[in-house]
Amino acid sequence: MAVRMNHPGRGAASNSAGRFEKYLTELTEDGWDLFEDLPPLRTEVQDEVARSLITYNKSPDLPFDRSINPYRGCEHGCVYCFARPTHAYLGLSPGLDFETRLIARPNAAEILRRELSARRYKVATIALGTNTDPYQPIEKSREITRGCLQVLSDFQHPIGIVTKGTLIERDLDILAPMARYGLVRVGISLTTLDANLSRQMEPRAPSPLRRLRTIRVLTEAGIPVRVMTSPVVPGLTDHELEKLLEAGKQxxxxxASWIMLRLPREVSELWREWLTEHQPGRAEKVMARLREMHGGKEYDPRWGHRMRGEGTYAEMIAQRFSAAVKRLGLAVDLPPLNCADFAPPPQSGDQLSLF
Known part of the structure; x- marks a missing residue:
């Protein structure tokens, strides 16, 4: 039987092997003129015993120097996700494997508690959700993110969260008290207000309207929220920039913040496959804009360049963003979160103070 590539509810259209693999596996027609649909792809989750959790970086492009990720891979399946190539380090595909073969780190909270308790540890805001979404669907049953949040709360440690997931509302009992002491800020990623386009690009992420409702729920609980218009997709979602910011403000x-579409390594091919299937009439324009911003290439990883690109088009988007946030009264640069109250909680066996 010939096989029709059809994976409803998934972002990637292929599952090519990662760049470190010696052998490739391909689906091919067997010569028969009958077609057979592939069975639905089920999400698989494997556990990884973490030996460390906090990852440090020295990137000048990022406003934080450390982050934690409770999961590897992300079931939201955003086809444009810049983190997809990290799955290649696991011997898995950045394509469908990234969104269907997930790795959970069940001892994350335990390791985080140990690392924060170390004498040499110096407090600074930890970013949560920078690689994969901490509130993707499997968090509902695994509660690994919630466990990490409880540790951070116990230590009075500042945390910045990035998510598309509405499951964050479940953790208001932890986040709201932290917010009262200036210990938390949340970024909600909003790519488009077009529900159909969102479902195509981000098949298992909550709808745009549902994410806007999450912003409302969080802010009413006293938790400060940044609307992240990321990524801006040239020729596809760029016309929505002002409307996205207005919706977030309302x-x-x-x-607010913004980042241009990034296509590192395997993401470029996956994105072009997606354009061919879902937006064939706009594919040439989208890719031409990207190459225009990256010196003729589809992506340029240079620091200071990879997040925004350069040239006339990139400057226009930056100017539109600046004008909109000024008009709406949205902040861009924010004061740091509270690091002054950080204190390891008493542990079993600690010597008690005499005073």
Whole structure:
């Protein structure tokens, strides 16, 4: 039988082997003129015993120097996700494997508690959700993110969260008290207000309207929220920039940010496959804009360049963003979160103070 590539509810259209693999596996027609649909792809989750959790970086492009990720891979399946190539380090495909073969780190909270308790540890805001979404669907049953949040709360440690997931509302009992002490800020990623386009690009992420409602729920609980218009897709979602910012402001966001579409390594091919299937009439324009911003290439990883690109088009998007946030009263640069109250909680066996 010939096999029809059809994976409803998934972002990637292929599952090519990662760049470190010696052998490739391909689906091919067997010569028969009958077609057979592939069975639905089920999400598989394997556990990984983490030996460390906090990852440090020295990137000048990032406003933080450390992050934690409770999961590897992300079931939201955003086809444009810049983190997809990290799955190649696991011997898995950045394509469908990234969104269907997930790795959970069940001892994450335990390791985080140990690392924060180390004498040499110096406090600074930890970013949560920078690689894969901490509130993707499997968090509902695994509660690994919630466990990490409880540790951070116990230590009075500042945390910045990035998510598309509405499951964050479940953790208001932890986040709201932290917010009262200036220990938390949340970024909600909003790519488009077009529900159909969102479902195509981000098949298992909550709808745009549902994410806006999450912004409202968080802000009403006293948790500051940044609306993240990321990624801006040239020739596809760029015309929505002002409307996205306005919607975020109306929902209660007090700050905003933007990042241009990034196509590192295997993401470029996956994105072109997606354009061919879902937006064939716009594919040439989208890719031409990207190459225009990256010196003729589809992506340029240079620091100071990879997040925004350069040239006339990139400058126009930056100017539109600046004008919109100024008009709406949205902040761009924010004061740091509270690091002054950080203190390891008493542990079993600790010597008690005499005073």
């Amino acid at each position: 929902a209660g966001a007090d700050a």
